[in-house]
Amino acid sequence: MPHSDDLLWGAVGDISRFAALLTMAELNVADHLAHGPLNTADLAQRCGAHAPSLRRVLRELAGMGVVTAAGPDAYDLTEKGTALRSDVPDSVRSSIRMLGExxxxxxxxxxxxxxxxxxxxxxxxxxxxxxxxxxxxxxxxxxxxxxxxxxxxxxxxxxxxxxxxxxxxxxxxxxxxxxxxxxxxxxxxxxxxxxxxxxxxxxxxxxxxxxxxxxxxxxxxxxxxxxxxxxxxxxxxxxxxxxxxxxxxxxxxxxxxxxxxxxxxxxxxxxxxxxxxxxxxxxxxxxxxxxxxxxxxxxxxxxxxxxxxxxxxxxxxxxxxxxxxxxxxxxxxx
Known part of the structure; x- marks a missing residue:
């Protein structure tokens, strides 16, 4: 790949990262993880999601630092990810949902x-x-x-x-x-x-x-x-x-x-x-x-x-x- 400005390639990646955050917000992932880690299958069931697809999104979200691996095929919410809960002050969940509407x-x-x-x-x-x-x-x-x-x-x-x-x-x-x-x-x-x-x-x-x-x-x-x-x-x-x-x-x-x-x-x-x-x-x-x-x-x-x-x-x-x-x-x- 030819060398280019990190800002430009960062902007290209931002669309994927935002889509992952939007999925997290729409499926209420942060609320479901608020009380501790869940394996992907249980989390998918609670979110009403397709587990293999959710697993791929969680992998992206882990790279962003909003969730973290918590054992084999399980994830927990990070401090940064807490901002996507619906029940916390200064939640960004509604903002992400609106911009992705x-x-x-x-x-x-x-x-x-x-x-x-x-x-x-x-x-x-x-x-x-x-x-x-x-x-x-x-x-x-x-x-x-x-x-x-x-x-x-x-x-x-x-x-x-x-x-x-x-x-x-x-x-x-x-x-x-x-x-x-x-x-x-x-x-x-x-x-x-x-x-x-x-x-x-x-x-x-x-x-x-x-x-x-x-x-x-x-x-x-x-x-x-x-x-x-x-x-x-x-x-x-x-x-x-x-x-x-x-x-x-x-x-x-x-x-x-x-x-x-x-x-x-x-x-x-x-x-x-x-x-x-x-x-x-x-x-x-x-x-x-x-x-x-x-x-x-x-x-x-x-x-x-x-x-x-x-x-x-x-x-x-x-x-x-x-x-x-x-x-x-x-x-x-x-």
């Missing part, structure tokens, strides 16, 4: 066609992502779990590193299940919140916020952010929202927020901000998914966010590093 897997495989034609092959087959999710509740729940898991490190950074006004009302625009809003309110006990999202989403938010004991501090509102957002907030949070839309749509959303917020209000944009350098970066990886799934959705640099905000009559007042590749951009009326 049929429509998302199709989107990434069809990225060359998307780039050739300049429009998403995913949309051509499945329609707009939020319409697709609304019509497929199982996929929607998986997507919600993925977004929740992905947001955990960003959310913890937001609550610890940003100084919220003590008695503010925060409007979480397209706030999903409400986990970010709940984290902020727990950290700021005098604040109140408004959870704003599409009608099919807010049922999950009611359950989450009730379970967090926050029903009396949060108003839940359904609606379309392109038509308007709830008025009178002091802080408007857009977490992983603007990257779903092209610049024109992002400006429409921001103008609606600017019109709705109080005179001294602020807009908080929680996104992965692209660096100006050519170094590898989480945002560049995510941008490939945005390109594959959305027509116009894109990750942006700080300069690009400044331009979008400027068109909406807003100006950046601060940028806070949240860790894990995420940034919080604070903006106010110009």
């Amino acid at each position: 049929e429509s998302f897997w199709y989107a990434m495989g069809m990225l060359p066609a998307t780039v050739r034609e300049g429009s998403s092959a995913f949309i051509k087959r499945y329609g707009l992502i939020y319409d697709h999710l609304a019509g497929h509740p199982d996929v929607s729940r998986m997507f919600d779990d993925y977004m929740t898991a992905r947001a955990i490190p960003f959310t913890e950074g937001l609550a610890k590193r940003y100084a919220f006004p003590a008695t503010a009302t925060m409007v979480d625009v397209a706030g999903g299940k409400g986990h970010i809003l709940a984290t902020v309110l727990h950290a700021n006990p005098q604040m109140r919140g408004v959870l704003f999202d599409l009608e099919y989403v807010i049922g999950h938010a009611r359950q989450t916020l009730a379970a967090e004991g926050l029903s009396d501090r949060v108003r839940i509102v359904s609606g379309d952010m392109f038509a308007g957002v709830p008025a009178g907030g002091d802080v408007y949070l857009l977490a992983s929202v603007l990257h779903n839309w092209d610049d024109d749509d992002a400006v429409r959303i921001l103008r609606n927020v600017r019109e709705a917020m109080n005179d001294e209000g602020r807009v908080l944009i929680l996104e992965v901000v692209l660096p100006d350098s050519e170094e590898p970066h989480l945002g560049k990886d995510i941008d490939m998914r945005m390109l594959a799934i959305f027509n116009g959705g894109t990750e942006r640099s700080r300069e690009e966010y400044a331009a979008v905000l400027g068109h909406a009559g807003l100006v950046i007042s601060d940028v806070v590093e949240l860790g894990s590749g995420a940034n919080l951009i604070e903006a106010r009326r110009r």
